Amino acid sequence: MLYREAGDFKTTYASDNQTFPIRFDRYGYYLVLAVAFLVVPMFINDYWANSIVVPFLIYAIAALGLNILIGYCGQLSLGTGAFMAVGAYACYKLMVGMPGLNIVFVILLAGLVTAAVGVLFGLPSLRIKGFYLAVATLAAQFFLIWLFTRTPWFFNYSPTGMISAPTRSIFGYPVTGPSASSVTVYLVCLTFVVALAWLARNLTRGTLGRRWMAIRDMDIAAEIIGVNPLMAKLSAFAVSSFLVGVSGALFFSVYLGAAEAGEAFGIDKSFLVLFMVIIGGLGSILGSFLGAAFLVVGPVLLKLLLVNQFGWSTDLAAHLEIMIVGALILVFLILEPHGLAALWRTIKDKLRLWPFPH
């Protein structure tokens, strides 16, 4: 009976337009934020941070980025892995090249570099659509990874071909490098996630978001009513790549610590993030989070169950996992093309009317 909109009259367009028009949702959101910032840091340990929470936060940023491109602007990309690599390598070069620069700015700059590269590879989208574009982004995927593994300048001529993050701190707390504690890493990632999700929400609900969605739903009609397709598509590529780049930079600097392009950012990453977006829900900010959570937590649970509980070999569990993920993609596309976010909406709609559904 708490979940109500009756009696909650909107008297301005601003309040009708807000992100959480239902009061209960709004308070729920504040509660989640409060718990995430105040309660979780008290309990988080290395295992939880490394295997679930931090990867979830970082992938959520990448999924958010890809969702803007696919879910909002309708441009399919299979190059997410490579764009994450651009973020990671830009982050590395900036960390090493400018040791005095605060890590937060380094990560944001890495995002901007990725945005520029994304726009470059987004240019073909003006002439080609759908899976043609997917192939163009595959070109980005394979070319960039080849570039990063073959050009010693990118990994500062290190003999292993790996890049590794030196120690950098915020307010005296180390964030990267071996001495970083899981609490600081968690808080940094969380702050990035909250800020970027807020930006993404603002962009998608305003004019820019409408331009993207118009292009997605019917590009010809969009152009005829006055959407400049060049600007719409390239801005989507830029924003999307920025987010993916930030996610790549975080993935390398605060999570992995050391990385090699082909291994950490191969085409599997592209598919993983794509699957997060599909399962979570195309064209939904919340969906990006749900999808990332699902595909981060799911495999961990499956492994816990099969390997630790039943004593299966890890190989076997991995094969089963691939199969289940593939099957889930099919199930979602067939039954609920808008993913977990749509399921959540349906539940909320039911809840709003409960217990008198007529």
Added chain:
Amino acid sequence: MPDTLLFAMEAALNGLTAGIMYALVALGFVLIFKASGIFNFSQGVMALFAALTLVGFQNGQIPFAHLINAVLGTRIHYFGWNMPTLLAIPATVAVMILFAWLVERIVLKHLVNQEPIILFMATIGLAYFLEGLGDLMWGAEVKRLDVGIPQGMSGAVDDLTFGWFGYGFYLDTLDLYALGIAAVLVTVLVLFSQFTKEGRALRAVADDHQAALSVGISLRFIWVLTWSIAGIVALVAGIMWGAKSGVQFSLSLIALKALPVLILGGFTSIPGAIVGGLIIGVGEKLFDFFMQPFIGGATENWFAYMLALAFLLFRPQGLFGEKIIERV
């Protein structure tokens, strides 16, 4: 004749054989795209799966042996007999037809009239599923595939080119067979689509779904048919590649290169798939041969995609495709 040119020619010749491989996978794509408008990302994994199944049958492996062992605690792996190749191939074909039927039943039927991009993503899901299934059924280790095609350096080619240039080209006999088999396959497909009732129905569906439905062609039958044919084409591709470099996961990555091939050749053209495959196969070998000293090796990883990308910017409809006039 200068040595560099000779080496380049040899590289091109070897590229040609890789090209046939790409062309075979691309052929499977084209068949399905023409009949159902679906861009079947899983074509490459289908080749892998078909090859795995063939090896499994030949060696008398028990399907899902690892899974059964893990669940029941048994230690079974083999039935203890070897199936002759001539029996194993029809058995694999039957599996691929069953697979086609299941795909139609479980997936395609529910995705009719969805946007192409959704269908495309569905086939990515299908590819993952099939990959996991293949590994689970037959195990993930690299397997040797032998269907009795002779392998090793072709003496005839060596002698012939030595006579011409004073330098013998290295060419695998297997590749020569691949060329012949690919030619036969394409001929059979063309004859089938031109001279049989099913072939005519297939072309009708490719032309216009609605019209084909209205004259009483069963769309669902046609889909099962095309996916079956694509499965058989995948099996041929799987055999060729598997015999050459073993049946392993990298096969499905090779198959990804069929995508740029299709961009070059156009999505609906069978000759386009063949020509596109050969261009990419030769192009990447030559590019790598000439550019290696300057930018380093392994350019085959991306050359095909970059070529396709450049091509897209100038001729988005492909070599043999028709220009589309957009309407509102």
Added chain:
Amino acid sequence: MLDTQDDGYMTADGRKIGGVAMEMKNITLRFGGVVAIKDISFDIRWGEIRAIIGPNGAGKSSMLNVISGFYHPQEGDVFYKGFKRPRMRPYQVAQQGIARTFQNIALFEGMSVLDNIMTGRLNHMNAGFLKQALWWGPAAREEEENRAKVEKVIDFLEIQHIRKTPVARLPYGLKKRVELARALAAEPEILLLDEPMAGMNVEEKEDMCRFVLDVNDEFGTTIVLIEHDMGVVMDLSDRVVVMDYGKKIGDGTPDEVRNNQEVINAYLGVAHD
């Protein structure tokens, strides 16, 4: 003939029609070997309701596509507000104050009715990228101001009840109305309507006629309309262009067109002997 001096003319019901807004001069449009429009010239005047009629395949929609910049004619020019229009992308034409609806509804199916109509306002909204990202000052204010304008259009077309419904769920007649709303939200100077009444029942047609007349009357919008229903065309429009096989075979008031022998032949057929 009407007296069409440059200062306009008076209609039968006493409305004052202005000077030439847009002029088509010798437009020829080809697709490969097919000639869709053959050497057609006509003008559109401020404030009038101008109809283009003709049998199927006459080239009417192609003509509308030329006006909205989607097709570029091989020969001939479009003059707008007295100046020759250079080759433009469709969105640039839209920014010049020309809005349109489509024969086969072209709404954005994944968006709500409100968002669809808001897209009509895109050319009036120009808050910068960063301001939008931070939802700060001008961006938020602009959103509200334009929302208020859109709400007026929603009131005008009587679609308040479906404001937040996803477009994909609407019936055909309402979709047509939402599409008109999107075009109106752009506050166009010239409104192009491609078969706005196609596939509607009598009641829906009457509603749509009323809206078209009201738009012309209240906002003074110039309207170019393609329609098959002769009754509707003759009632609504001030002047009519008749096309057949890509050629213009008649141009004038509904009465003039009705009595034009060539038009009668095109519509009723002609005896070959």
